[in-house]
Amino acid sequence: MTSSTALLTDRYELTMLQGALADGTADRRCVFEVFTRRLPHGRRYGVLAGTGRVLEALADFRFGAEELDWLARERVVDDATLEYLSTYRFTGSVRGYAEGEMFFPHSPVLTVEGTFAEAVLLETVVLSVLNYDSAIASAASRMTSAAIGRPVLEMGARRAHEQAAVAAARAAAVAGFAGTSNLEAGRRYGLPTIGTAAHAFTLLHDDEEAAFAAQVASSGPGTTLLVDTYDVRRGVERAVAAAGTGLGAVRLDSGDLGVLAQEVRAQLDGLGAHGTKIVVTSDLDEYAIASLAVAPVDTYGVGTSLVTGSGAPTCGMVYKLVAREGSDGRLAPVAKASTSKGSVGGRKSAARRLDGDGRAVEEVVVGGDDAAVRAWTPDADDLRALVVPLVIDGEVCPGWTGAEGVTAAAARHAASRDELPRGARRLSADEAAIPTVTLTV
Amino acid sequence: MTSSTALLTDRYELTMLQGALADGTADRRCVFEVFTRRLPHGRRYGVLAGTGRVLEALADFRFGAEELDWLARERVVDDATLEYLSTYRFTGSVRGYAEGEMFFPHSPVLTVEGTFAEAVLLETVVLSVLNYDSAIASAASRMTSAAIGRPVLEMGARRAHEQAAVAAARAAAVAGFAGTSNLEAGRRYGLPTIGTAAHAFTLLHDDEEAAFAAQVASSGPGTTLLVDTYDVRRGVERAVAAAGTGLGAVRLDSGDLGVLAQEVRAQLDGLGAHGTKIVVTSDLDEYAIASLAVAPVDTYGVGTSLVTGSGAPTCGMVYKLVAREGSDGRLAPVAKASTSKGSVGGRKSAARRLDGDGRAVEEVVVGGDDAAVRAWTPDADDLRALVVPLVIDGEVCPGWTGAEGVTAAAARHAASRDELPRGARRLSADEAAIPTVTLTV
Structure with missing residues (x-):
């Protein structure tokens, strides 16, 4: 070509x-x-x-x-x-x-x-x-506006044409997104790239403990552990057990994120993991981001609605x-x-x-x-x-x-x-x- | 790269x-x-x-x-x-x-x-x-369905990421589109490419007569003349005057297409241009195509709604x-x-x-x-x-x-x-x- x-x-x-x-x-x-x-x-x-x-x-x-x-x-x-x-x-x-x-x-x-x-x-x-x-x-700007200063990350590559996805990551950065999952966008435009693990990594392992142990061994305790593959409460427990209270973040990718974030924050604090952040993903758009303003969320990950211009x-x-x-x-x-x-x-x-x-x-x-x-x-x-x-x-x-x-x-x-x-x-x-x-x- | x-x-x-x-x-x-x-x-x-x-x-x-x-x-x-x-x-x-x-x-x-x-x-x-x-x-299939056998052409490149546009032309062909305006899609996947002139070509010339004469001289009378830059009725008159009754087609890109197609068909027939076809474009989607089923339209050109999946x-x-x-x-x-x-x-x-x-x-x-x-x-x-x-x-x-x-x-x-x-x-x-x-x- x-x-x-x-x-x-x-x-x-x-x-x-x-x-x-x-x-x-x-x-x-x-x-x-x-x-x-x-x-x-x-x-x-x-x-x-x-x-x-x-x-x-x-x-x-x-x-x-x-x-x-x-x-x-x-x-x-x-x-x-x-x-x-x-x-x-x-x-x-x-x-x-x-x-x-x-x-x-x-x-x-x-x-x-x-x-x-x-x-x-x-x-x-x-x-x-x-x-x-x-x-x-134009859509991204509404999302970073709604996030009132919290970082927003671009994760939409899978819902856009593979080259459009690179342009979308770039356009999101123009409108204030803090990073992208897209490696090619990172290479082409010097954007910070992010991402740790999907549910497949947990399912690959014999159990969640083994998956978290493997991820922490490989990426260090500062990593983000995805805690909703089986049961969120058990997931958070195992995450802190695997990484210690210095765990970087947990990610929630399903459920009622506002309620869940409250519960997970309380649980993390109860376990002494006060510095562990909460990343939420799961079909967010600018309205969902705005509705989470009062929730103890640290970072938003946005996919589909970003790369499709949110309507x-x-x-x-x-x-x-x-x-x-x-x-x-x-x-x-x-x-x-x-x-x-x-x-x-x-x-x-x-x-x-x-x-x-x-x-x-x-x-x-x-x-x-x-x-x-x-x-x-x-x-x-x-x-x-x-x-x-x-x-x-x-x-x-x-x-x-x-x-x-x-x-x-x-x-x-x-x-x-x-x-x-x-x-x-x-x-x-x-x-x-x-x-x-x-x-x- | x-x-x-x-x-x-x-x-x-x-x-x-x-x-x-x-x-x-x-x-x-x-x-x-x-x-x-x-x-x-x-x-x-x-x-x-x-x-x-x-x-x-x-x-x-x-x-x-x-x-x-x-x-x-x-x-x-x-x-x-x-x-x-x-x-x-x-x-x-x-x-x-x-x-x-x-x-x-x-x-x-x-x-x-x-x-x-x-x-x-x-x-x-x-x-x-x-x-x-x-x-x-999936969107394209609804459009070719609604067109009840009339050809549908893909013209949406300008409303999609430039590489996504090539994929869109290809996907439209899978769902029965008859051609695309996109040259790269033609080259990469052997699709028939189509397209004759935009309003810019008419405006470039001192008047519509000069523009039509230039297009017919360059592309032959079988070309499609865009007749709505100034006044459709005068445009059709001038189109047949320039190309003769063997004119391939006229294109309508604005207005109430159903009514306009009736009027233009009658005018073309009155001028003896019985074989001249009518191509309509202008923000069509599957619903607009369906609504034109009884209009004397020969070919539909679809852009925005195709490359954005029609919602x-x-x-x-x-x-x-x-x-x-x-x-x-x-x-x-x-x-x-x-x-x-x-x-x-x-x-x-x-x-x-x-x-x-x-x-x-x-x-x-x-x-x-x-x-x-x-x-x-x-x-x-x-x-x-x-x-x-x-x-x-x-x-x-x-x-x-x-x-x-x-x-x-x-x-x-x-x-x-x-x-x-x-x-x-x-x-x-x-x-x-x-x-x-x-x-x-």
Whole structure:
């Protein structure tokens, strides 16, 4: 398998390219904008994630011999188009919100500028990455919010496509998760990895005592013992017997976790294991986490609901042509006219308006004269600019990719979430936390 | 990036391995079973997909220098475990349902047998693949059912992780989709790829006439023209003017599709374009498809709802140790005892009981004496065996992987779906179409 990302692309991008190469419009300068028309039902904000992965995918977006041979064999495009693809390299520019930033309806989270040919080809992979990663980060942010400072761990690999799982672990880290069970995510993005044992390890052994003894011998008393394979009370007893009062943690993966955590805490304390922590897993989502706020739980492990976006498994982000060079050589705004999907043409910029306490009050989308928008920077103290350069003339700007990009995105997410108005973090369904308004320049 | 799948694994699989290697239980013969406790709410059947991809991932499940170096550097496991991993190769056996087969609660869709060490490591990647792919195929099957024979095309890449999108296209093909927009899925699994143009192509041009002329010049009159960028009625007029009455199809991507399709059909017929087909897209799901049954629609394109499993973005499949060699050297059934997650121990086989008309009436799960289950074959004419060999002593059986595997799975899906009882294919929420019963041998 090649590492090229070039065929992670809808066929019509290549068919359009062929048509545009044939009639000379392929070279027209174009501005494509990524935005969403609405947040998932009831969600108050979205979290942009995946920008770093978009930039990584861009670097591998090359049509090599394997890709070109297949396209030729399948007659997907004609020879002139194959010729163009053989030297394809994105030479345009990308600007957008910093990864980890909050977004709202019509926030221009990414803007791609280049010729039609070079920019149209990126649509599918850009949207795949941003829609999935942002869906996960948006759910993850609600979970870390609900955990009121307790660590939340990502354990959802088994409930997502095996590569999506890696991206989910990364997106969770952007939104404040403290670790992941996913080894590949650890390797690729420098995330802390966690995990000790499943029920299978206990069942493998002749009895629970033997299993706990083996785990403690192998991983030390600081390990986390899973105590609900047979009977939780006996499990806790045996866990402390095996590891001593220095046992790191016990994990509960079933039952009424709130009640159970109370009982287990009392039992651990009674056994003198005051420092032993309680980790709970078992189909948690942000609501279950919130409901455990008063329980003596130290750490949450989240799986299914994280990797499926907790009810919103994708975002509705679209990649729309908003301006293009006409036959007169001038850049002109364009937009689909018909029906309810109407979009606003023209290049945009954006800022967040803050009140005197530094709380967000408005998402300001800046539109108008192309040169003015391009050059726009906030001219008032209460506006925080949101758009940063990501790719300049085909060169990826440093700091956004790899482990470094994830660290920066997590910091951005934390700062921007702190800036949300009071009430924006409650879980109940409501409108977007701040309105999106338009500023014409 | 290496092509190894070995780190698409939860850390605890390796931690358990280390513990078991240290105390000598790693060599115990084990049987792990993949099954689901329930179907998603209201679903009447599930469709198993991903088996071919599991077998492909198994072939690449090797710890190479890059993986071992990272594990050593991060001190994920000790030296003895690294030594074991460096020569890891699955030498056990895998049996399971043929890909494309229907499944129900407790259907033993995959059984992995080997030493604890070699079988436990596969848990995460096996579940990632089967849970995602089966979720997509299960949704896709409802869509092809609702389409009553009209072709359904997969166009969801932009709403899924970029690699998950490839798997989704494949799973959709298993469930009867006729094509995909995803080029990589076309290349990897030999699927027909489709797609002509987006709104961006029309907007790129000075007007719709120029865009249609360019597309017809480049792709021929048999192409599909997207007619809703400005005004549908004018769009259809211009489409037929550009391509002639031999125009392949028009695509509608917005609006009230049922009404619009009627109007467009009448307009096309009025223009003499009787053979021009109507393709509808725009956020379709199985319900929208069903509601268009009486509309003059020729082809459906489905995106978001397909790649997100139409409300059920994952399956609840688990990978459970059901039997293992004890200290006496004999294989014994095991199962987690506590709380509501109780599982049934022991190896299983399965068959589907059919009535005199060849309609499914029961899912028969066969359990009991290990040797008897292992050797079990249906002894009655009304039982169709469901379990087939997939890997024997580490060797993948031919026919299940690559393009060949997808073709076989699509055939299996079609035949098994035809066998479902009347009413099983209606979309409204209900119980599993057939009950799961146990047969002890």
